[in-house]
Every structure is written in C-alpha cells, then in structure tokens.
Amino acid sequence: MISVEILGPVIALVAWSLVMWIWMYATRIPAMFAANMKLDPNAPRGEQMALLPPEVRWKADNYNHLMEQPTIFYAIAISLSLLSVNSDASVLLAWVYVVLRVAHSLLQALVNKIEVRFAIFVLSNIPLFALTYIAAREYLFRIGSA
Numbered sequence: 001m002i003s004v005e006i007l008g009p010v011i012a013l014v015a016w017s018l019v020m021w022i023w024m025y026a027t028r029i030p031a032m033f034a035a036n037m038k039l040d041p042n043a044p045r046g047e048q049m050a051l052l053p054p055e056v057r058w059k060a061d062n063y064n065h066l067m068e069q070p071t072i073f074y075a076i077a078i079s080l081s082l083l084s085v086n087s088d089a090s091v092l093l094a095w096v097y098v099v100l101r102v103a104h105s106l107l108q109a110l111v112n113k114i115e116v117r118f119a120i121f122v123l124s125n126i127p128l129f130a131l132t133y134i135a136a137r138e139y140l141f142r143i144g145s146a
Contacts, residue, residue, distance in 0.1 A: 031053060
C-alpha cells in the first residue's frame with residue numbers, strides 16, 4: 001500500500017516553491033518598471049536582469065535553486081511512498097529537508113550571506129542522503145526477496 005505520510009513534505013516544498021515564485025515576481029516586476037527596462041529577447045542572457053538590484057535578483061536565484069536539487073528530493077520521496085516505506089524516520093528526515101530548504105530560501109532572499117547559506121545547503125544534503133539510503137535499502141530488499 002502506498003505511504004501517504006511522506007507526501008506531506010513533498011506538498012509543502014512545492015507550496016513553498018510557489019510562494020517563492022510569487023515573491024520573485026512581486027519584487028521583480030515593480031523593479032523592472034522602476035528601472036524603465038525594455039525587455040530585449042536578443043540581449044545576452046542575464047544582461048538585463050543584472051540591472052535589477054541584488055535584493056530583487058536573490059529571489060529569482062532562489063526560485064531557480066528550488067527547481068534544481070529538490071527535484072531529487074521529490075523523486076526519492078515519491079519512491080519511498082511507492083515502496084510503502086512508512087517509517088517515522090523517513091517522514092522526519094523529509095520534513096527536516098523541507099525546513100532546511102525553506103531556511104535556505106529565506107536566508108538567500110533576505111540577506112544572502114553565502115557562507116551561512118552554503119552551510120544550510122550542505123546540512124540539507126544529510127537528510128537527502130539518508131532518505132536515498134532508506135529507499136535504496138528497501139528497493140534492494142524487495143528485489144532480493146522476489
């Protein structure tokens with residue numbers, strides 16, 4: 001039977017990504033108007049966005065980060081659900097990952113202290129590795145006993 005508990009953190013991180021998307025455009029569009037930017041599809045990539053204040057760009061940078069590594073989290077969490085792994089440890093690890101990614105987002109979007117942000121990023125990998133280990137162990141157990 002599919003485990004649904006592990007899907008809570010997945011849904012929460014998707015919701016957080018959408019919050020960051022809204023925050024990104026809520027700051028970017030007014031900043032673009034304030035800078036009288038005229039969007040040019042032929043301009044070198046990133047050249048126009050470089051005209052925006054760093055505090056505005058940080059939100060977009062973070063949104064892009066939420067489209068990168070968390071995709072691994074989504075895949076492993078859904079794999080755990082499909083494997084019917086219903087352990088308190090896996091659910092706790094998934095929530096820890098989400099909390100660390102939200103903390104990473106807030107730090108990057110508000111103050112962008114790279115050293116601290118990197119430390120949080122590294123810490124967020126610990127539950128991701130642990131979840132991967134749990135899923136791999138369960139998968140190998142299942143195919144070994146088949």
